[in-house]
Amino acid sequence: MPKISNKGQQMPESPIRKLVPYAEIAKKKGVKVYHLNIGQPDIKTPEVALQAVKNAAIEVLxxxxxxxxxxxxxxxxxxxxxxxxxxxxxxxxxxxxxxxxxxxxxxxxxxxxxxxxxxxxxxxxxxxxxxxxxxxxxxxxxxxxxxxxxxxxxxxxxxxxxxxxxxxxxxxxxxxxxxxxxxxxxxxxxxxxxxxxxxxxxxxxxxxxxxxxxxxxxxxxxxxxxxxxxxxxxxxxxxxxxxxxxxxxxxxxxxxxxxxxxxxxxxxxxxxxxxxxxxxxLDTPQSYFEDVIAEYKGRRDLLVEGLQNIPGVKVAVPKGAFYCIAQLPVTNADEFAQWLLESYDFHGETVMVAPAAGFYSTPGVGLNEVRIAYVLKKEDLQRAIAILEAALKTYNAR
Missing domain, CATH: 3.40.640.10 (Type I PLP-dependent aspartate aminotransferase-like (Major domain))
Structure with missing residues (x-):
């Protein structure tokens, strides 16, 4: 059998996407998954951009x-x-x-x-x-x-x-x-x-x-x-x-x-x-950004406060972007993140997080950390925090 390249074997898996198969299986079981793993905003794309594509009179692409x-x-x-x-x-x-x-x-x-x-x-x-x-x-x-x-x-x-x-x-x-x-x-x-x-x-x-x-x-x-x-x-x-x-x-x-x-x-x-x-x-009005920033600031504040109230969780307050690193009271965040999708649900719901070890290149660092993207509306973030708190209690009581 032909051999895969060394470079290909050395390519790291994405900590953001590698657990997707487990999320897909959970969804097929009827479990609702709150995606905190990926920086996919739920904010509406500016209408001016969408209309430009709809109105493009192109005969040859x-x-x-x-x-x-x-x-x-x-x-x-x-x-x-x-x-x-x-x-x-x-x-x-x-x-x-x-x-x-x-x-x-x-x-x-x-x-x-x-x-x-x-x-x-x-x-x-x-x-x-x-x-x-x-x-x-x-x-x-x-x-x-x-x-x-x-x-x-x-x-x-x-x-x-x-x-x-x-x-x-x-x-x-x-x-x-x-x-x-x-x-x-x-x-x-x-x-x-x-x-x-x-x-x-x-x-x-x-x-x-x-x-x-x-x-x-x-x-x-x-x-x-x-x-x-x-x-x-x-x-x-x-x-x-x-x-x-x-x-x-x-x-x-x-x-x-x-x-x-x-x-x-x-x-x-x-x-x-x-x-x-x-x-x-580029013609998007400034009001769009003002509304978006206000929304994300509210989400950040809600998430950080919620995480800080979970026993054993530590989080640094982000000043920008829409992510934070949270340290969890677990020894292996990869195993915990997979368990959340494969073996756990809270009233038919669970959360998906990105294990943070994949955001380091130093071996053995970040093993008990996760990256959380606050790209969900506040009600969903509130629900995700509650699920995460309940999940940590269950996980550590096994």
Missing amino acids: EYSHSAGFESYRTKLAASYRSYGLPVETQDIIITTGGSEALLFAIGSTMDAGDEIIIPEPFYANYNGFATASGVKVVPVISTLEEGFALPPIAAFEQLITPKTKAILICNPGNPTGYLYSQEEIQQLAAIVKKHDLFLIADEVYREFIYDADVQHHSVLNVPGIEENAIMIDSVSKRYSMCGARIGCLVSKNKDVMATAMKFAQARLSPPTYAQIASEAA
């Missing part, structure tokens, strides 16, 4: 430019500038989701065997993207006790080797909801400048910030690292358009953009209808 529609990139650049980011049309390549933008960034800046430093826990697919590119993830651990704040810069410098090519952050963070301060971004800027590294920032949750005393600080706004900074963005969460699969790679570094364009040409072009929807979505 053609390729677009490999960098995406020029009209979309120009309009997107203007949108960034309205938020104070110094972006021009030529600084943008439209990608098939933020995932492809990350793959282009890694492929354009790293070779097989190179290293990338990432504060963990981090978005689980970073592990997969690195594995697919033959790149080694070097983690620097942030902790729940410290609110997942940026580790000391000394911890980064100890990890830098001749193989180190970049530092990657998610800001605000998935899965932690942590928002980097201006001082922390400046510290990262100083270290990449000092060691001639790239600073890749996944900023897809930029608008999702919930407290008046904090704000988002983009790597594109730091003077002096124009050649180092690469931003990843996406329409998935901002406009509740996960299925569109449209993202972008943004950088002032002309060599990075020229190299990324070769990867873009190799995959031909991003999807046409989704670009039409995404370009139209």
Whole structure:
């Protein structure tokens, strides 16, 4: 029998999706499953985006430019500038989701065997993207006790080797909801400048910030690292358009953009209808975002308070995005998450969570943690919290 590649065998399973078969079996049994495992918003997609697709008078569904529609990139650049980011049309390549933008960034800046430093826990697919590119993830651990704040810069410098090519952050963070301060971004800027590294920032949750005393600080706004900074963005969460699969790679570094364009040409072009929807979505009124932020803030507050009231559960308060890491009174969150779907229901209902060990690359870390996405309406979140509390009592009393 032909042998599967070593790379394929090393590809990690998604902690977000690997338990889906158990959820499907539970649903076939008639159990209602509350999905806290995946960042799929239930917020309505802006009508302007949906209407643009419905009204598109297309007779031939053609390729677009490999960098995406020029009209979309120009309009997107203007949108960034309205938020104070110094972006021009030529600084943008439209990608098939933020995932492809990350793959282009890694492929354009790293070779097989190179290293990338990432504060963990981090978005689980970073592990997969690195594995697919033959790149080694070097983690620097942030902790729940410290609110997942940026580790000391000394911890980064100890990890830098001749193989180190970049530092990657998610800001605000998935899965932690942590928002980097201006001082922390400046510290990262100083270290990449000092060691001639790239600073890749996944900023897809930029608008999702919930407290008046904090704000988002983009790597594109730091003077002096124009050649180092690469931003990843996406329409998935901002406009509740996960299925569109449209993202972008943004950088002032002309060599990075020229190299990324070769990867873009190799995959031909991003999807046409989704670009039409995404370009139209830029006309979404500000009131839409104000309503969405208010809704998510209410959900965050409800979830954090509910989790803090469950005996033995610890949670860091997220400042942005719509996730949190919760430490549970169990020894193995993977087993508990599977048990929730396979063997438990509370009056015909259960919850699905994402075991957090998959958001780390350090073995043995996060074994009793889960990531929870607060993307359900408040009534469902309230119900899910009650089910989780009852489930933990039952699980630990076995």
